[in-house]
Amino acid sequence: MSEQIINSPCGVKGTIGFYPGCSLKGSSSEYAQSVLAVAKAFDIELQEIQDWNCCGSTAAHNLNKELALSLSARILALSEKQGLTEVVVPCAACYNRLTVTQHELNNDAALKQRVCDIIDMPIKGNLQILNVMQMIDKYVADRLEEKVTTPFGHKVACYYGCLLVRPHNILQFDRLEDPQSMDILMKRSGAEPIEWGFKTECCGAGFSVSRTDVVAKLSGNIVKDAADRGAEAIIVACPMCQSNLDMRRPQINEYLKQKIDIPVIYITQAIGLAVGLSPKEVGLQKHFVPAQFA
Amino acid sequence: MINNQKSIHELQLHTGVNVNRCYQCGKCTAGCQLADEMDFPPSMVMHMLQTKDEELLQQLLNSKTIWLCISCQNCIERCPMSIDIPHIMDYLREKSAGEHKINRQSRDIVAFHRAFLDSIKYTGRLYEIGLVAGYKARTFHLTQDVVLAPKMYAKGKLPLVPEMIKGTRNIKGIFRKTAP
Numbered sequence A: 001m002s003e004q005i006i007n008s009p010c011g012v013k014g015t016i017g018f019y020p021g022c023s024l025k026g027s028s029s030e031y032a033q034s035v036l037a038v039a040k041a042f043d044i045e046l047q048e049i050q051d052w053n054c055c056g057s058t059a060a061h062n063l064n065k066e067l068a069l070s071l072s073a074r075i076l077a078l079s080e081k082q083g084l085t086e087v088v089v090p091c092a093a094c095y096n097r098l099t100v101t102q103h104e105l106n107n108d109a110a111l112k113q114r115v116c117d118i119i120d121m122p123i124k125g126n127l128q129i130l131n132v133m134q135m136i137d138k139y140v141a142d143r144l145e146e147k148v149t150t151p152f153g154h155k156v157a158c159y160y161g162c163l164l165v166r167p168h169n170i171l172q173f174d175r176l177e178d179p180q181s182m183d184i185l186m187k188r189s190g191a192e193p194i195e196w197g198f199k200t201e202c203c204g205a206g207f208s209v210s211r212t213d214v215v216a217k218l219s220g221n222i223v224k225d226a227a228d229r230g231a232e233a234i235i236v237a238c239p240m241c242q243s244n245l246d247m248r249r250p251q252i253n254e255y256l257k258q259k260i261d262i263p264v265i266y267i268t269q270a271i272g273l274a275v276g277l278s279p280k281e282v283g284l285q286k287h288f289v290p291a292q293f294a
Numbered sequence B: 001m002i003n004n005q006k007s008i009h010e011l012q013l014h015t016g017v018n019v020n021r022c023y024q025c026g027k028c029t030a031g032c033q034l035a036d037e038m039d040f041p042p043s044m045v046m047h048m049l050q051t052k053d054e055e056l057l058q059q060l061l062n063s064k065t066i067w068l069c070i071s072c073q074n075c076i077e078r079c080p081m082s083i084d085i086p087h088i089m090d091y092l093r094e095k096s097a098g099e100h101k102i103n104r105q106s107r108d109i110v111a112f113h114r115a116f117l118d119s120i121k122y123t124g125r126l127y128e129i130g131l132v133a134g135y136k137a138r139t140f141h142l143t144q145d146v147v148l149a150p151k152m153y154a155k156g157k158l159p160l161v162p163e164m165i166k167g168t169r170n171i172k173g174i175f176r177k178t179a180p
Helices: A029-041 A057-063 A065-081 A092-106 A109-119 A132-139 A143-147 A181-188 A212-228 A239-247 A249-256 A267-274 B005-015 B027-031 B042-050 B054-061 B074-078 B085-098 B104-123 B128-139 B148-154 B168-177
Strands: A016-018 A046-048 A086-088 A128-130 A155-158 A233-236 A264-266
Touching (some): A029 A264, A057 A092, A057 B085, A057 B104, A065 A092, A132 A267, A155 A181, A212 A249, A233 A239, A239 A264, B054 B085, B104 B168
Parallel strands (some): A016 A046, A016 A086, A086 A128, A233 A264
Protein backbone atom coordinates (compact mmCIF):
# COMPACT_ATOMS: atom_id res chain seq x y z
CA MET A 1 0.00 0.00 0.00
CA SER A 2 1.44 3.32 -1.04
CA GLU A 3 1.66 5.93 1.67
CA GLN A 4 0.27 8.48 -0.76
CA ILE A 5 -3.47 8.90 -0.36
CA ILE A 6 -5.28 7.37 -3.28
CA ASN A 7 -6.76 9.65 -5.93
CA SER A 8 -6.07 12.75 -3.95
CA PRO A 9 -6.63 15.75 -6.21
CA CYS A 10 -3.72 17.96 -6.97
CA GLY A 11 -3.77 21.49 -8.29
CA VAL A 12 -2.36 24.95 -7.95
CA LYS A 13 -2.57 26.44 -4.50
CA GLY A 14 -5.27 29.07 -4.61
CA THR A 15 -7.73 30.52 -2.18
CA ILE A 16 -9.31 27.74 -0.21
CA GLY A 17 -12.99 28.01 0.50
CA PHE A 18 -14.69 26.52 3.53
CA TYR A 19 -18.23 25.14 3.53
CA PRO A 20 -19.10 24.20 7.11
CA GLY A 21 -22.68 23.06 6.50
CA CYS A 22 -25.46 23.13 9.08
CA SER A 23 -24.31 20.35 11.44
CA LEU A 24 -20.97 22.06 12.02
CA LYS A 25 -22.81 25.19 13.13
CA GLY A 26 -24.90 23.25 15.65
CA SER A 27 -24.80 19.68 16.87
CA SER A 28 -21.25 19.11 15.59
CA SER A 29 -19.66 22.44 16.43
CA GLU A 30 -16.57 20.62 17.75
CA TYR A 31 -15.91 19.32 14.24
CA ALA A 32 -15.78 22.88 12.85
CA GLN A 33 -13.68 23.95 15.81
CA SER A 34 -11.13 21.18 15.29
CA VAL A 35 -10.99 21.61 11.49
CA LEU A 36 -10.25 25.32 11.92
CA ALA A 37 -7.74 24.67 14.74
CA VAL A 38 -5.83 22.11 12.64
CA ALA A 39 -5.92 24.39 9.57
CA LYS A 40 -4.49 27.19 11.69
CA ALA A 41 -1.78 24.96 13.13
CA PHE A 42 -0.64 24.24 9.57
CA ASP A 43 -1.09 27.80 8.25
CA ILE A 44 -3.91 26.84 5.92
CA GLU A 45 -6.15 29.81 5.34
CA LEU A 46 -9.81 28.89 4.98
CA GLN A 47 -12.37 31.37 3.71
CA GLU A 48 -15.98 30.64 4.58
CA ILE A 49 -18.38 30.83 1.64
CA GLN A 50 -20.48 33.93 2.06
CA ASP A 51 -24.20 33.47 2.66
CA TRP A 52 -24.06 29.70 2.16
CA ASN A 53 -27.21 27.64 2.48
CA CYS A 54 -27.97 24.05 3.47
CA CYS A 55 -27.06 21.45 0.80
CA GLY A 56 -30.47 19.81 1.23
CA SER A 57 -28.97 16.58 2.55
CA THR A 58 -30.97 13.35 2.37
CA ALA A 59 -34.32 15.07 2.80
CA ALA A 60 -34.10 17.01 -0.45
CA HIS A 61 -32.97 14.22 -2.76
CA ASN A 62 -35.50 11.84 -1.23
CA LEU A 63 -38.42 14.10 -2.05
CA ASN A 64 -37.41 16.40 -4.89
CA LYS A 65 -34.44 15.86 -7.18
CA GLU A 66 -34.53 19.30 -8.77
CA LEU A 67 -34.67 21.00 -5.37
CA ALA A 68 -31.75 18.89 -4.16
CA LEU A 69 -29.61 19.83 -7.16
CA SER A 70 -30.58 23.50 -6.94
CA LEU A 71 -29.77 23.88 -3.21
CA SER A 72 -26.31 22.38 -3.71
CA ALA A 73 -25.84 24.29 -6.97
CA ARG A 74 -26.37 27.61 -5.18
CA ILE A 75 -23.41 26.79 -2.94
CA LEU A 76 -21.24 25.94 -5.97
CA ALA A 77 -22.31 29.19 -7.67
CA LEU A 78 -21.58 31.30 -4.57
CA SER A 79 -18.12 29.73 -4.27
CA GLU A 80 -17.33 30.54 -7.89
CA LYS A 81 -18.67 34.07 -7.48
CA GLN A 82 -16.32 34.53 -4.54
CA GLY A 83 -13.41 33.61 -6.82
CA LEU A 84 -12.69 30.30 -5.13
CA THR A 85 -11.12 27.44 -7.03
CA GLU A 86 -11.50 24.87 -4.29
CA VAL A 87 -13.68 24.31 -1.27
CA VAL A 88 -13.06 22.21 1.82
CA VAL A 89 -16.21 20.39 2.95
CA PRO A 90 -15.68 18.51 6.25
CA CYS A 91 -19.20 17.01 6.47
CA ALA A 92 -19.27 13.78 4.46
CA ALA A 93 -22.92 14.27 3.49
CA CYS A 94 -22.36 17.82 2.20
CA TYR A 95 -19.14 16.70 0.46
CA ASN A 96 -21.12 13.97 -1.25
CA ARG A 97 -24.04 16.19 -2.29
CA LEU A 98 -21.85 18.99 -3.64
CA THR A 99 -19.60 16.63 -5.60
CA VAL A 100 -22.50 14.62 -7.02
CA THR A 101 -24.36 17.80 -7.98
CA GLN A 102 -21.39 19.28 -9.83
CA HIS A 103 -20.92 15.95 -11.63
CA GLU A 104 -24.58 15.69 -12.65
CA LEU A 105 -24.71 19.27 -13.91
CA ASN A 106 -21.48 18.89 -15.89
CA ASN A 107 -22.87 15.80 -17.58
CA ASP A 108 -26.19 17.28 -18.65
CA ALA A 109 -26.09 20.71 -20.28
CA ALA A 110 -29.89 21.09 -20.36
CA LEU A 111 -30.17 20.22 -16.66
CA LYS A 112 -27.37 22.66 -15.84
CA GLN A 113 -29.17 25.45 -17.71
CA ARG A 114 -32.42 24.67 -15.91
CA VAL A 115 -30.74 24.67 -12.50
CA CYS A 116 -28.90 27.94 -13.25
CA ASP A 117 -32.27 29.49 -14.13
CA ILE A 118 -33.75 28.21 -10.86
CA ILE A 119 -30.95 29.58 -8.68
CA ASP A 120 -30.60 32.68 -10.84
CA MET A 121 -26.79 32.38 -10.96
CA PRO A 122 -24.29 30.98 -13.48
CA ILE A 123 -22.16 27.90 -12.79
CA LYS A 124 -18.89 26.99 -14.49
CA GLY A 125 -18.61 23.66 -12.73
CA ASN A 126 -14.86 23.37 -12.23
CA LEU A 127 -14.61 23.66 -8.46
CA GLN A 128 -12.28 21.30 -6.59
CA ILE A 129 -14.28 19.88 -3.69
CA LEU A 130 -12.09 18.45 -0.93
CA ASN A 131 -12.98 16.42 2.12
CA VAL A 132 -10.86 16.79 5.25
CA MET A 133 -8.47 13.93 4.43
CA GLN A 134 -7.84 15.42 1.00
CA MET A 135 -7.24 18.85 2.53
CA ILE A 136 -4.70 17.49 4.99
CA ASP A 137 -3.02 15.33 2.38
CA LYS A 138 -2.76 18.20 -0.08
CA TYR A 139 -1.67 21.00 2.23
CA VAL A 140 -0.04 19.26 5.14
CA ALA A 141 1.31 16.04 3.64
CA ASP A 142 4.78 15.32 5.08
CA ARG A 143 4.67 18.22 7.50
CA LEU A 144 2.27 16.22 9.64
CA GLU A 145 4.93 13.86 10.96
CA GLU A 146 7.31 16.77 11.63
CA LYS A 147 4.65 18.60 13.61
CA VAL A 148 3.61 15.68 15.83
CA THR A 149 4.69 16.50 19.37
CA THR A 150 2.45 14.17 21.35
CA PRO A 151 1.85 11.05 19.24
CA PHE A 152 -1.72 9.76 19.45
CA GLY A 153 -0.55 6.44 20.81
CA HIS A 154 -3.79 4.51 20.77
CA LYS A 155 -5.38 1.69 18.83
CA VAL A 156 -7.99 3.26 16.58
CA ALA A 157 -10.78 2.02 14.32
CA CYS A 158 -11.00 4.37 11.32
CA TYR A 159 -14.65 4.58 10.35
CA TYR A 160 -15.38 6.11 6.92
CA GLY A 161 -19.11 5.49 6.61
CA CYS A 162 -20.95 5.56 3.27
CA LEU A 163 -20.81 9.03 1.90
CA LEU A 164 -17.06 9.65 1.80
CA VAL A 165 -16.34 6.81 -0.58
CA ARG A 166 -19.58 6.13 -2.46
CA PRO A 167 -20.42 6.48 -5.32
CA HIS A 168 -16.82 5.86 -6.34
CA ASN A 169 -17.14 6.73 -10.06
CA ILE A 170 -18.14 10.27 -9.08
CA LEU A 171 -16.20 10.96 -5.88
CA GLN A 172 -13.01 9.21 -7.07
CA PHE A 173 -11.77 9.12 -3.49
CA ASP A 174 -9.91 6.25 -1.91
CA ARG A 175 -10.96 2.65 -2.41
CA LEU A 176 -14.40 1.27 -1.83
CA GLU A 177 -14.37 -1.66 0.54
CA ASP A 178 -11.21 -1.08 2.54
CA PRO A 179 -10.30 2.62 2.30
CA GLN A 180 -6.92 3.71 3.65
CA SER A 181 -6.69 7.52 3.69
CA MET A 182 -7.76 7.96 7.31
CA ASP A 183 -5.66 5.00 8.45
CA ILE A 184 -2.58 6.53 6.82
CA LEU A 185 -3.11 9.93 8.45
CA MET A 186 -3.74 8.33 11.85
CA LYS A 187 -0.57 6.27 11.51
CA ARG A 188 1.36 9.46 10.74
CA SER A 189 -0.14 10.96 13.89
CA GLY A 190 1.30 8.13 15.96
CA ALA A 191 -1.81 5.92 16.25
CA GLU A 192 -2.18 2.25 15.51
CA PRO A 193 -5.12 1.70 13.12
CA ILE A 194 -6.75 -1.71 13.51
CA GLU A 195 -8.13 -4.04 10.85
CA TRP A 196 -11.88 -4.34 11.24
CA GLY A 197 -15.02 -5.11 9.30
CA PHE A 198 -17.24 -2.05 9.46
CA LYS A 199 -15.19 0.69 7.81
CA THR A 200 -17.83 1.61 5.24
CA GLU A 201 -21.04 0.15 6.68
CA CYS A 202 -23.85 2.63 7.20
CA CYS A 203 -24.54 4.03 10.70
CA GLY A 204 -28.22 4.70 10.01
CA ALA A 205 -27.50 8.31 9.07
CA GLY A 206 -30.64 10.44 8.80
CA PHE A 207 -32.82 7.99 10.76
CA SER A 208 -31.46 9.29 14.08
CA VAL A 209 -34.80 10.88 14.98
CA SER A 210 -37.39 9.10 12.82
CA ARG A 211 -36.12 5.51 13.26
CA THR A 212 -33.83 5.54 16.29
CA ASP A 213 -34.25 1.76 16.56
CA VAL A 214 -32.57 1.29 13.17
CA VAL A 215 -29.70 3.60 14.18
CA ALA A 216 -29.23 1.68 17.44
CA LYS A 217 -28.88 -1.55 15.49
CA LEU A 218 -26.65 -0.38 12.64
CA SER A 219 -24.46 1.86 14.82
CA GLY A 220 -24.45 -0.83 17.52
CA ASN A 221 -22.87 -3.35 15.14
CA ILE A 222 -20.17 -0.81 14.24
CA VAL A 223 -19.35 0.12 17.83
CA LYS A 224 -19.28 -3.51 18.93
CA ASP A 225 -16.89 -4.67 16.20
CA ALA A 226 -14.51 -1.77 16.93
CA ALA A 227 -14.56 -2.51 20.65
CA ASP A 228 -14.25 -6.30 20.22
CA ARG A 229 -11.14 -5.84 18.12
CA GLY A 230 -9.46 -3.74 20.78
CA ALA A 231 -9.87 -0.20 19.43
CA GLU A 232 -9.54 2.53 22.05
CA ALA A 233 -11.28 5.12 19.89
CA ILE A 234 -13.36 5.27 16.73
CA ILE A 235 -12.14 7.94 14.31
CA VAL A 236 -14.72 9.59 12.04
CA ALA A 237 -14.98 12.35 9.43
CA CYS A 238 -18.74 12.80 9.28
CA PRO A 239 -21.04 14.62 11.74
CA MET A 240 -23.86 12.13 11.24
CA CYS A 241 -21.59 9.16 11.95
CA GLN A 242 -20.26 10.93 15.03
CA SER A 243 -23.62 11.91 16.47
CA ASN A 244 -25.15 8.49 15.85
CA LEU A 245 -22.26 6.56 17.39
CA ASP A 246 -21.87 9.06 20.26
CA MET A 247 -25.18 10.70 21.16
CA ARG A 248 -27.17 7.52 20.50
CA ARG A 249 -24.91 5.42 22.75
CA PRO A 250 -27.62 4.80 25.37
CA GLN A 251 -29.85 3.26 22.66
CA ILE A 252 -26.86 1.39 21.21
CA ASN A 253 -25.95 -0.10 24.59
CA GLU A 254 -29.55 -1.08 25.11
CA TYR A 255 -29.61 -2.83 21.74
CA LEU A 256 -26.29 -4.60 22.40
CA LYS A 257 -27.28 -5.41 25.98
CA GLN A 258 -23.81 -4.39 27.08
CA LYS A 259 -22.15 -1.12 28.00
CA ILE A 260 -19.48 -0.03 25.56
CA ASP A 261 -17.69 3.21 26.39
CA ILE A 262 -15.37 3.57 23.41
CA PRO A 263 -15.20 7.28 22.45
CA VAL A 264 -15.93 8.55 18.92
CA ILE A 265 -13.77 11.45 17.81
CA TYR A 266 -13.19 13.40 14.62
CA ILE A 267 -9.97 12.85 12.69
CA THR A 268 -9.20 16.56 13.10
CA GLN A 269 -9.49 16.20 16.88
CA ALA A 270 -7.02 13.30 16.91
CA ILE A 271 -4.57 15.12 14.64
CA GLY A 272 -5.03 18.30 16.65
CA LEU A 273 -4.08 16.51 19.87
CA ALA A 274 -1.07 14.93 18.13
CA VAL A 275 0.29 18.30 17.02
CA GLY A 276 -0.01 19.66 20.55
CA LEU A 277 -3.41 21.32 20.70
CA SER A 278 -5.25 20.98 24.00
CA PRO A 279 -8.37 18.80 24.36
CA LYS A 280 -10.38 21.97 24.85
CA GLU A 281 -9.00 23.59 21.69
CA VAL A 282 -10.34 20.69 19.63
CA GLY A 283 -13.65 20.53 21.53
CA LEU A 284 -13.17 17.09 23.07
CA GLN A 285 -15.37 18.00 26.04
CA LYS A 286 -18.40 18.29 23.78
CA HIS A 287 -18.87 14.57 23.24
CA PHE A 288 -21.44 12.55 25.15
CA VAL A 289 -19.26 9.47 25.57
CA PRO A 290 -16.29 10.88 27.50
CA ALA A 291 -13.15 11.13 25.38
CA GLN A 292 -10.04 11.37 27.49
CA PHE A 293 -6.63 10.38 26.25
CA ALA A 294 -3.84 10.40 28.77
CA MET B 1 -52.13 -8.21 -15.10
CA ILE B 2 -52.12 -4.69 -16.48
CA ASN B 3 -48.98 -4.23 -18.51
CA ASN B 4 -47.49 -0.82 -17.99
CA GLN B 5 -44.70 -0.30 -20.46
CA LYS B 6 -45.25 3.45 -20.17
CA SER B 7 -44.36 3.69 -16.45
CA ILE B 8 -41.14 1.76 -16.93
CA HIS B 9 -40.25 3.89 -19.93
CA GLU B 10 -40.86 6.99 -17.82
CA LEU B 11 -38.66 5.58 -15.07
CA GLN B 12 -35.85 4.99 -17.56
CA LEU B 13 -36.26 8.50 -18.96
CA HIS B 14 -35.91 10.08 -15.50
CA THR B 15 -33.21 7.86 -14.04
CA GLY B 16 -31.34 6.58 -17.08
CA VAL B 17 -31.68 3.07 -15.64
CA ASN B 18 -32.69 0.12 -17.77
CA VAL B 19 -34.21 -2.30 -15.24
CA ASN B 20 -33.84 -5.22 -17.65
CA ARG B 21 -30.08 -5.23 -17.16
CA CYS B 22 -30.57 -6.76 -13.70
CA TYR B 23 -30.05 -10.54 -13.76
CA GLN B 24 -31.16 -11.15 -10.18
CA CYS B 25 -27.84 -12.15 -8.63
CA GLY B 26 -28.99 -10.73 -5.30
CA LYS B 27 -25.78 -8.97 -4.28
CA CYS B 28 -27.67 -5.71 -3.65
CA THR B 29 -29.94 -7.44 -1.15
CA ALA B 30 -27.03 -9.30 0.45
CA GLY B 31 -25.22 -6.02 1.13
CA CYS B 32 -28.26 -3.93 2.04
CA GLN B 33 -28.28 -3.13 5.74
CA LEU B 34 -31.97 -2.35 5.77
CA ALA B 35 -33.10 -5.36 3.71
CA ASP B 36 -34.47 -7.26 6.70
CA GLU B 37 -36.68 -4.29 7.64
CA MET B 38 -38.02 -3.89 4.10
CA ASP B 39 -41.20 -5.37 2.69
CA PHE B 40 -39.42 -5.89 -0.66
CA PRO B 41 -35.61 -6.18 -0.68
CA PRO B 42 -33.74 -4.32 -3.47
CA SER B 43 -33.33 -7.28 -5.84
CA MET B 44 -37.06 -7.94 -5.56
CA VAL B 45 -37.78 -4.28 -6.35
CA MET B 46 -35.79 -4.75 -9.55
CA HIS B 47 -37.70 -7.88 -10.42
CA MET B 48 -41.07 -6.24 -9.73
CA LEU B 49 -40.13 -3.41 -12.09
CA GLN B 50 -38.98 -5.88 -14.74
CA THR B 51 -42.44 -7.49 -14.88
CA LYS B 52 -43.90 -4.16 -16.01
CA ASP B 53 -46.97 -5.10 -13.97
CA GLU B 54 -48.80 -1.91 -13.01
CA GLU B 55 -50.11 -3.49 -9.82
CA LEU B 56 -46.60 -4.32 -8.62
CA LEU B 57 -45.47 -0.78 -9.39
CA GLN B 58 -48.33 0.49 -7.23
CA GLN B 59 -47.22 -1.85 -4.44
CA LEU B 60 -43.74 -0.36 -4.63
CA LEU B 61 -45.07 3.21 -4.47
CA ASN B 62 -46.94 2.18 -1.35
CA SER B 63 -44.04 0.19 0.16
CA LYS B 64 -41.94 0.64 3.28
CA THR B 65 -38.88 -0.24 1.21
CA ILE B 66 -38.55 3.04 -0.66
CA TRP B 67 -38.52 5.07 2.58
CA LEU B 68 -36.25 2.65 4.42
CA CYS B 69 -33.58 2.87 1.71
CA ILE B 70 -31.03 5.12 3.33
CA SER B 71 -29.11 5.95 0.12
CA CYS B 72 -25.88 4.42 1.42
CA GLN B 73 -25.01 3.44 -2.19
CA ASN B 74 -23.74 0.01 -1.24
CA CYS B 75 -26.02 -1.75 -3.76
CA ILE B 76 -24.80 0.13 -6.82
CA GLU B 77 -21.16 -0.39 -5.86
CA ARG B 78 -21.56 -4.12 -5.44
CA CYS B 79 -23.84 -4.60 -8.46
CA PRO B 80 -21.95 -6.43 -11.23
CA MET B 81 -23.98 -4.39 -13.74
CA SER B 82 -23.56 -1.09 -11.80
CA ILE B 83 -27.31 -0.54 -11.83
CA ASP B 84 -28.17 2.71 -10.07
CA ILE B 85 -30.73 1.38 -7.58
CA PRO B 86 -30.43 4.45 -5.27
CA HIS B 87 -31.49 6.61 -8.21
CA ILE B 88 -34.52 4.35 -8.77
CA MET B 89 -35.39 4.68 -5.07
CA ASP B 90 -35.22 8.50 -5.32
CA TYR B 91 -37.52 8.36 -8.34
CA LEU B 92 -40.02 6.03 -6.64
CA ARG B 93 -40.05 8.15 -3.46
CA GLU B 94 -40.71 11.34 -5.37
CA LYS B 95 -43.47 9.64 -7.35
CA SER B 96 -44.98 8.09 -4.23
CA ALA B 97 -45.10 11.45 -2.43
CA GLY B 98 -46.42 13.21 -5.55
CA GLU B 99 -49.23 10.68 -5.95
CA HIS B 100 -50.02 10.64 -2.20
CA LYS B 101 -49.19 6.95 -1.87
CA ILE B 102 -46.83 7.15 1.10
CA ASN B 103 -46.83 4.00 3.20
CA ARG B 104 -48.64 4.56 6.50
CA GLN B 105 -45.89 3.04 8.64
CA SER B 106 -43.28 5.23 6.94
CA ARG B 107 -44.93 8.53 7.74
CA ASP B 108 -42.48 9.42 10.51
CA ILE B 109 -39.58 9.17 8.08
CA VAL B 110 -41.31 11.42 5.56
CA ALA B 111 -42.39 13.83 8.33
CA PHE B 112 -38.73 14.20 9.29
CA HIS B 113 -37.71 14.96 5.69
CA ARG B 114 -40.48 17.53 5.34
CA ALA B 115 -39.68 19.24 8.65
CA PHE B 116 -36.05 19.37 7.50
CA LEU B 117 -36.95 21.06 4.21
CA ASP B 118 -39.34 23.48 5.92
CA SER B 119 -36.51 24.68 8.12
CA ILE B 120 -34.27 25.37 5.12
CA LYS B 121 -37.07 27.06 3.24
CA TYR B 122 -37.48 29.81 5.80
CA THR B 123 -33.94 30.40 7.06
CA GLY B 124 -31.70 28.96 4.33
CA ARG B 125 -29.99 26.70 6.84
CA LEU B 126 -31.08 23.83 9.02
CA TYR B 127 -32.27 25.01 12.40
CA GLU B 128 -32.12 21.92 14.59
CA ILE B 129 -34.62 23.06 17.22
CA GLY B 130 -37.03 24.02 14.45
CA LEU B 131 -36.48 20.67 12.79
CA VAL B 132 -37.33 18.69 15.90
CA ALA B 133 -40.29 20.97 16.73
CA GLY B 134 -41.60 20.58 13.18
CA TYR B 135 -41.14 16.82 13.34
CA LYS B 136 -42.95 16.55 16.68
CA ALA B 137 -45.80 18.72 15.43
CA ARG B 138 -46.20 16.42 12.43
CA THR B 139 -45.92 13.12 14.29
CA PHE B 140 -47.14 13.93 17.83
CA HIS B 141 -44.02 12.20 19.24
CA LEU B 142 -43.91 14.99 21.79
CA THR B 143 -41.82 13.38 24.49
CA GLN B 144 -39.18 11.78 22.28
CA ASP B 145 -35.60 12.79 23.17
CA VAL B 146 -36.67 15.34 25.77
CA VAL B 147 -33.63 14.44 27.85
CA LEU B 148 -31.24 14.84 24.91
CA ALA B 149 -31.91 18.49 24.07
CA PRO B 150 -30.83 20.02 27.43
CA LYS B 151 -27.64 17.93 27.36
CA MET B 152 -26.90 19.12 23.82
CA TYR B 153 -27.51 22.70 24.85
CA ALA B 154 -25.21 22.35 27.85
CA LYS B 155 -22.45 21.08 25.57
CA GLY B 156 -22.85 24.02 23.17
CA LYS B 157 -24.34 21.82 20.46
CA LEU B 158 -27.75 23.45 20.19
CA PRO B 159 -27.91 27.13 19.21
CA LEU B 160 -31.22 28.61 20.31
CA VAL B 161 -31.52 31.17 17.54
CA PRO B 162 -31.65 30.16 13.86
CA GLU B 163 -29.00 31.50 11.48
CA MET B 164 -30.77 33.51 8.80
CA ILE B 165 -28.92 33.90 5.52
CA LYS B 166 -29.21 37.06 3.43
CA GLY B 167 -30.43 35.23 0.36
CA THR B 168 -33.66 33.89 1.87
CA ARG B 169 -35.60 35.33 -1.08
CA ASN B 170 -33.35 33.41 -3.43
CA ILE B 171 -33.96 30.23 -1.39
CA LYS B 172 -37.71 30.74 -1.38
CA GLY B 173 -37.50 31.25 -5.15
CA ILE B 174 -35.68 27.92 -5.47
CA PHE B 175 -38.43 26.18 -3.46
CA ARG B 176 -41.15 27.88 -5.52
CA LYS B 177 -39.60 27.05 -8.89
CA THR B 178 -38.98 23.42 -7.98
CA ALA B 179 -42.34 22.84 -6.26
CA PRO B 180 -43.97 19.67 -7.58
